[in-house]
Amino acid sequence: MSFAFTRFDLMSWFPRRQTLIPLAFIVVVGILFPVPGMAIAASAFVTSLMLSAPFLGDERDRLDTLYGVLPISRRAIVVGRALSILVYGFISMVIATITTLVIAGVRGSTITPELLMVGYAAALAIVGLSIGVQLPVLFRVGYSRGRLMVYAPAVVIIGAAWIAQAFGVDGDVIGSIPPTLGLGVCVAIGVLGIVIGTVVAIRVYSRRELR
DSSP: OHHHHHHHHHHHHSSSHHHHHHHHHHHHHHHHOOSTTHHHHHHHHHHHHHTTHHHHHHHHTTHHHHHHHSSSOHHHHHHHHHHHHHHHHHHHHHHHHHHHHHHHHHHTOOOOHHHHHHHHHHHHHHHHHHHHHHHHHHHHHHHHHHGGGGGHHHHHHHHHHHHHHHTTOOHHHHHTSOHHHHHHHHHHHHHHHHHHHHHHHHHHHHTOOOO
């Protein structure tokens, strides 16, 4: 049932201009900024910003009322919505990767597999953090009251950077971290964020009254 809802969910909000335009923004970032991997970072932030888009569609088209009468569990709805967001993130990542490789070829620069892996891991951490923070709130209160949560991941990242700076964690310290450890931490943050955000969202959404 979750996969069926994912297909329905994507059909309801993905093929819209306001959903597709941010994907073009990823290409623009990859072209305008010569730093390798910027398009991959942009894809993560685009996915984070677009996480609330399906909830806007729920309120605009009164789909919450439909979910309340459909023969489908709240759990399937939450899992299906999380999967549809991950599908959007995957598509944005594919676009970012193609853009990165094409621009690198045009400029004559080299993109190593290690650089791509670092970009993917960091992007997964951002998306996981976004899902962990935003999904429970949006499922609990909806888009209108929870839309400001779209900025929460950026605030968390900025806050973490400020705390790290306050404790003397600078570029040299970060550079001394073994790459495999850094990749592992990013992947762990991403996976835990997705899992915890989905589990908490299931719990809060199961107690929400749909009208």
